[in-house]
Amino acid sequence: MQTALIKTKRNLGRYIAYIFLTAGALTMAIPYLWMIITSVKPIDEIQNYLPSFYVHHPTLAPYRELFFLLPMWRYLLNSFFVATLVTLCNIFFCSLAGYAFAKHKFFGRDKIFLLLLGAVMIPYQVNLIPGFIIIKKLGWLNSFYALTVPNLAMVFGVFLCRQFIMSIPNDFIDAAKIDGCSEFTIYRIIIFPLIKPALATLAIFTFLSQWNSFVWPLIVIHTSTMRTVPLALSVLNSQFGANFSMVMAGATVVTLPVLIIFLCLQKYIIQGITMTGLKG
């Protein structure tokens, strides 16, 4: 009797959890569903019917219109190129610097590291204006240089790599030194393979944050061919805001690649967040 009561009570808690989570999950999914449904809805269905999840005559016309009106392939390519280049460079530069900060003793090491650490507290908006002026002075406005160079070696990656490399035993490195390996060989054959999990996290997050990056491109890109996809979507919103199915087609094009990456690598991404507290 007693145990049965406890059991029902415990199950009750679980049912409440299920109801709460399912309601929440639906709230999460509906905007995405609505985006995809709207993107295949003919415009007259949007105007003449009440909002409905059912589409009478699904069509790809909004997508055709989108790719016809804007050079979307070019924008996708821009975004893909920028995100890939920045990711690869960050993996290389951050792990190199992380190795030096973790395992080398050199003059000024701790002071430099403290400086990097302190800078993380500063909101990025403080750098926006002088950053823009520097890019302008360099003649880099409206170029891939402006989109990539400032982000090629970000401080956060250095912390992440340093943290991981510090846990590698010094014996490995000493043994390699005795065998006559150069510093770069040590990095290549010992450090790099051992911190691959950390680098995978770094790669995913750098790629996502670059793909979704908006404020910096907004400031340094003014020509239409150099736009990245979030910029294109914002232009779409302000110029064709009334054509809902086309704007939603644009949103789908921006969102889908990232969602696919996320669903494939879900485990690592959520682990990475828990590990580092960083945001995509």
Added chain:
Amino acid sequence: MPSKKSFIRRIIEQRYSYLFIAPVAVLFFVFVFIPVIASLFLSFTKYNVLSSPQWVGLDNYRQIFFNDPRFWKALRNTSLYVLGVVPISIWISLLLAVAIDQKIRFKNLYKALFFMPVVTSVIAISVIWKWLFAGGKFGLINHWLMKFGINPIDWIMSPTWTLPAIMIMSIWAGLGYNMILILAGLQTIPKTLYEAAEIDGAGDWHKFWRITLPLLRPTLLFVVIMSAINSFQVFEQVYVMTRGTGEGVGGILDCALSLVAYLYERGFERFDMGYASAIAYILFGIIFIITLFNLKVVRSRFEY
């Protein structure tokens, strides 16, 4: 005291270390260190990019604090946004985390669904929600409100409702991220404590208030501080939501003008770079105070 020669020799011996940190150091110096200093300098000048900066001393700050109602409007809106978004988002995230921490099925599916907005472009999220909030009978949200007998709300075009609409959207978008961090905190609480409480006859309600919440306090404070800092920098949502209203970045009557939106407008639409730098430094000051609060008060008082 090492001699000069041996100092140089040491540097040469350590050349690999310097070579390894060089890319990070150079980029940091050019795109972070110089800008932070330059921004401080610019905040004491008048500068429109075309002519060289003109020193005006504290004029920008004086103007902002004593003679700029739009700045105060932006500060008010941003504060309202932070005070609305942070507590609500964290309470819901906490409940979600506790729910997902039970022995239930489909954990990963739930986690994935809640986490989607974190990896989605804020611009995409904002245009989707703008469409959900659309006026009259077209918007899904108004359609549902009408089904419940509530009058449709003009979310986008009315000065009263733009900021709440942005807040609802941001709460939705932040749930997954906060939930994952809180869940990590929950999993550090020893299960034996709950077992002991059960033996003493404590119910779920008691366990939550007497064990979960107190032991979760460091995690919760971290999440609160992080989301407060993030929320103070709200911009993209405002930028997208207010487009097409025929007004500036702040929307109708500046109803949704945030600090960063105001900074953007002064700096990059009106090229008032000096003035915008001063706004940036004030924002920096606010965030610095929150961070200090985190380091000094929170860390020392609540560490277990």
